[in-house]
Amino acid sequence: MENNPVIRRLRPADLEPLSSQSAAPLLVRPSRSYWQDAWGRLKSNKRALVSLYLIIGLLLFTFAGPLVWRVDPALQDIDQISVPPGADRGAMVVDPFVAWDNVSLDDGYQGGTGLSLAGDPTTQSVRLHWDAIPGASGYRVYRNNYPTQDADALGLPLLQINNTQQMYYEDRLDLRAQTYYYSVAALDESGQLTGDYESLQADVVRVITVNEVRARDLSDNPDALQPGDQVRLSWHPLGTDYLGRDMLARLMAGARVSLFIGLLAPLFFVAFGVLYGATSGFVGGRFDSVMMRFADFVVALPFLLFMILFQVVFGIGPGESGIVPMLIALIILSWPATARLVRGQILQIREEAYVSAARLLGASQNYLILRHMIPNTLGVILVTLTFAVPAAIFTEAFLSFIGMGVAPPTASWGSMCNEGLKTMLTHPHELIFPAAMISITVLAFNLLGDGLRDALDAKMRNTE
Amino acid sequence: MWWYTLKRLFQGVITVWFIATATFIGMHNVPGDPLSGDRATNATIRANLEARYGLDRPVTEQYFIYMRNMLRGDFGISYTQQNREVNDIIREHFPVSATLGILAVLFAAMGGILFGALTALFRNRLPDYIIMFLVILGISVPSFVFAALSQLSLVNMNNVLGFSILPVAGWGTVSHMLLPALVLGLGTMAYMTRLMRSSMLEVMSSDYIRTARAKGLSPTRIFSRHQLRNAVLPVITVLGPAIAAITTGGFVVELVFAIPGLGRYFVQAVQQLDYTVIMGTTVFYGAFLVFMVILVDLVYGWIDPRVRLQ
Numbered sequence: 001m002e003n004n005p006v007i008r009r010l011r012p013a014d015l016e017p018l019s020s021q022s023a024a025p026l027l028v029r030p031s032r033s034y035w036q037d038a039w040g041r042l043k044s045n046k047r048a049l050v051s052l053y054l055i056i057g058l059l060l061f062t063f064a065g066p067l068v069w070r071v072d073p074a075l076q077d078i079d080q081i082s083v084p085p086g087a088d089r090g091a092m093v094v095d096p097f098v099a100w101d102n103v104s105l106d107d108g109y110q111g112g113t114g115l116s117l118a119g120d121p122t123t124q125s126v127r128l129h130w131d132a133i134p135g136a137s138g139y140r141v142y143r144n145n146y147p148t149q150d151a152d153a154l155g156l157p158l159l160q161i162n163n164t165q166q167m168y169y170e171d172r173l174d175l176r177a178q179t180y181y182y183s184v185a186a187l188d189e190s191g192q193l194t195g196d197y198e199s200l201q202a203d204v205v206r207v208i209t210v211n212e213v214r215a216r217d218l219s220d221n222p223d224a225l226q227p228g229d230q231v232r233l234s235w236h237p238l239g240t241d242y243l244g245r246d247m248l249a250r251l252m253a254g255a256r257v258s259l260f261i262g263l264l265a266p267l268f269f270v271a272f273g274v275l276y277g278a279t280s281g282f283v284g285g286r287f288d289s290v291m292m293r294f295a296d297f298v299v300a301l302p303f304l305l306f307m308i309l310f311q312v313v314f315g316i317g318p319g320e321s322g323i324v325p326m327l328i329a330l331i332i333l334s335w336p337a338t339a340r341l342v343r344g345q346i347l348q349i350r351e352e353a354y355v356s357a358a359r360l361l362g363a364s365q366n367y368l369i370l371r372h373m374i375p376n377t378l379g380v381i382l383v384t385l386t387f388a389v390p391a392a393i394f395t396e397a398f399l400s401f402i403g404m405g406v407a408p409p410t411a412s413w414g415s416m417c418n419e420g421l422k423t424m425l426t427h428p429h430e431l432i433f434p435a436a437m438i439s440i441t442v443l444a445f446n447l448l449g450d451g452l453r454d455a456l457d458a459k460m461r462n463t464e
Numbered sequence: 465m466w467w468y469t470l471k472r473l474f475q476g477v478i479t480v481w482f483i484a485t486a487t488f489i490g491m492h493n494v495p496g497d498p499l500s501g502d503r504a505t506n507a508t509i510r511a512n513l514e515a516r517y518g519l520d521r522p523v524t525e526q527y528f529i530y531m532r533n534m535l536r537g538d539f540g541i542s543y544t545q546q547n548r549e550v551n552d553i554i555r556e557h558f559p560v561s562a563t564l565g566i567l568a569v570l571f572a573a574m575g576g577i578l579f580g581a582l583t584a585l586f587r588n589r590l591p592d593y594i595i596m597f598l599v600i601l602g603i604s605v606p607s608f609v610f611a612a613l614s615q616l617s618l619v620n621m622n623n624v625l626g627f628s629i630l631p632v633a634g635w636g637t638v639s640h641m642l643l644p645a646l647v648l649g650l651g652t653m654a655y656m657t658r659l660m661r662s663s664m665l666e667v668m669s670s671d672y673i674r675t676a677r678a679k680g681l682s683p684t685r686i687f688s689r690h691q692l693r694n695a696v697l698p699v700i701t702v703l704g705p706a707i708a709a710i711t712t713g714g715f716v717v718e719l720v721f722a723i724p725g726l727g728r729y730f731v732q733a734v735q736q737l738d739y740t741v742i743m744g745t746t747v748f749y750g751a752f753l754v755f756m757v758i759l760v761d762l763v764y765g766w767i768d769p770r771v772r773l774q
Contacts, residue, residue, distance in 0.1 A: 296479075297479060297482045300479040300482070300483065300750070300753075300754055301482075301483055301486060301750065302483075302708065302746065302749050302750050302753055303708075304713075304715065305730070305745075305746045305749055305750070306486070306490075306746070308730070308731070308734055309487065309490050309491075309734075309742065309746060310490070311734075312490075312494050312734055312737070312742070313490045313491075313493050313494050390604070394606060397606055397608075398606060398607075398608070398716065401606075401608045401716060402715055402716060402719055402731050403731070403735070404731065404734065417606075417608060417609065417612075420612075421608075421612050421720070424612055424615075424616055425616070425619065428616065431609075431612055435605075435606070435609040435612070435613075438605075438606055438609070439601075439604050439605045439606070439609065440604075442603075442604040442605075442606075443600065443601075443604035446600070446603060446604060447600070
């Protein structure tokens with residue numbers, strides 16, 4: 001170039017349009033920048049727009065939600081354990097518990113009614129008494145959640161009595177406001193079931209003592225409460241989990257963890273990938289092939305195995321949540337895809353005619369990078385970033401689900417699903433809510449990614 | 465072709481070496497000590513155990529021993545299960561995972577190709593919309609949710625019908641495998657459906673299809689002879705990564721359906737910090753995946769001659 005006097009003398013000013021050409025016909029429409037155009041195209045894509053609103057709603061849920069719904073996600077409501085949403089939350093006030101002794105307490109029991117209830121069954125206690133079963137030398141008391149149909153399936157054995165004197169039982173074991181089916185089965189001398197049994201149904205009523213009302217601050221005037229009055233327990237719009245923790249508050253806390261990892265990890269590894277790929281593509285040559293070979297190795301690592309391995313390597317100490325190790329592991333393992341993509345883009349743009357033209361006009365290296373390389377790869381990077389978010393959220397949920405992610409009691413949607421799985425058959429809401437949150441989030445980011453790809457990059461636009 | 469195969473195999477070996485080294489470095493930086501706990505009660509027992517596992521040597525020597533054993537295919541003895549070799553564990557549990565994985569890949573590939581072709585044929589009509597909606601669902605819902613929900617609905621279905629259509633969990637017969645394999649393959653199936661659809665649409669607008677139509681071939685012949693064959697090619701390329709995703713994705717499905725596969729065993733080993741089992745399984749899985757990807761690439765070159773030229 002130095003040897004050619006004509007090109008050296010050429011300055012950008014030389015390429016200004018001549019004044020005589022200003023009479024050319026005016027543009028019909030005002031010119032739009034790349035980003036204005038992309039935004040316009042995104043706005044006309046209904047699916048992408050809906051998913052954008054969903055994501056905004058999700059961010060509001062995560063960050064503004066805890067300001068509105070001020071319930072501690074770790075607080076246990078032991079009166080309401082595994083309560084589905086919309087359940088009755090009334091409770092009857094009763095006197096404090098007094099131990100039951102079948103004989104001394106006068107409950108008017110005369111005998112002769114077979115297995116029957118003494119007093120009303122409440123969550124405080126269920127009192128049973130029965131008449132002697134002929135031929136029995138002992139009894140076993142069972143409790144079941146389902147109607148008993150078979151002498152072999154009477155439910156949970158509560159007590160075994162090896163004499164015939166005691167014919168009463170008081171159940172206080174973890175009672176809930178539901179219907180139980182109690183059975184008393186006769187035992188022979190060797191303690192084996194004879195096959196004779198009696199069953200009854202008990203509709204247990206939720207009760208609460210005045211002291212408990214006071215302790216949980218459920219009434220404005222606890223001193224005025226009389227036994228038999230109704231109070232309403234605290235409200236859980238989405239129910240509670242197996243430890244009585246509020247689902248809504250936990251979903252918000254879990255959203256914070258899931259989105260923290262889902263947004264921050266992609267931001268870091270895409271940034272690193274861009275730097276790595278851009279450097280590699282820009283420098284080129286031997287350096288480029290060594291850099292890319294290393295990226296190939298990292299790609300070949302089995303992703304989930306190494307995610308788990310890194311979780312072990314970083315170690316989660318007592319009291320730690322395990323969020324940071326997961327973040328680091330995600331960044332270490334996920335950057336090569338972006339690096340490859342950006343490198344390819346840089347190599348491609350480097351050969352474009354407009355870059356050669358700019359170089360010919362004497363544009364500096366920095367100018368080329370800032371004016372041409374970055375703006376033209378930004379669309380691709382943004383699309384990669386949008387698709388990386390659901391992938392990271394998926395990974396977090398997956399790891400937490402198999403118990404290799406965040407450590408309890410930290411809530412994340414994945415760990416909530418894991419806990420919900422255990423009670424899936426009896427309380428499906430504990431699984432369905434976090435599962436739905438993961439699915440909606442991933443769906444929204446995927447659809448937004450599709451929309452952004454269509455709007456930003458004509459070359460990557462798919463044929464859908 | 466031979467030269468290319470050799471080159472790929474050489475690269476594969478280097479990659480496995482990289483995986484093995486990364487695993488070794490990782491496991492040596494795990495906080496704590498493999499012999500901690502109540503096993504090494506006094507110094508003599510501790511010294512004996514260290515000698516048995518070679519932990520009394522310097523790290524570099526341990527690395528060479530580890531590499532040499534690995535070359536011989538010996539992954540050592542489990543730390544938590546006395547006298548059980550890692551090789552035995554892999555031999556016992558890997559076939560289960562592999563069976564599940566193969567079935568899942570089959571489901572995914574067949575379903576993906578079938579549904580992808582259908583959506584392309586019924587483009588912008590009702591079947592297309594329904595299948596594409598399901599595809600988006602399949603991509604967005606995590607496999608463990610599918611696993612749990614399918615189990616839940618199976619339990620309810622079995623209760624309603626009064627007899628068991630399929631077992632809810634466990635392993636042993638073909639009927640045990642169907643549901644887990646389907647759940648495992650679902651995500652990949654959705655992805656392949658999408659890929660197949662766009663590849664079909666591209667093929668349908670190509671010149672040779674127009675030529676075929678112009679020379680009067682029947683639509684079924686065009687579909688089976690020209691469209692399907694050419695559109696399937698991109699789906700085959702993603703088979704390699706799909707196998708990788710499915711084998712590791714098997715962890716969750718094995719966990720939920722109580723299947724005695726290697727994935728579940730790996731998670732268990734990590735929880736118990738069973739060093740040799742973790743290292744052995746990681747390297748084994750890594751090598752398996754690397755060579756699977758190579759195999760798929762070679763098959764691709766064999767099926768599509770255009771790739772061989774490049």
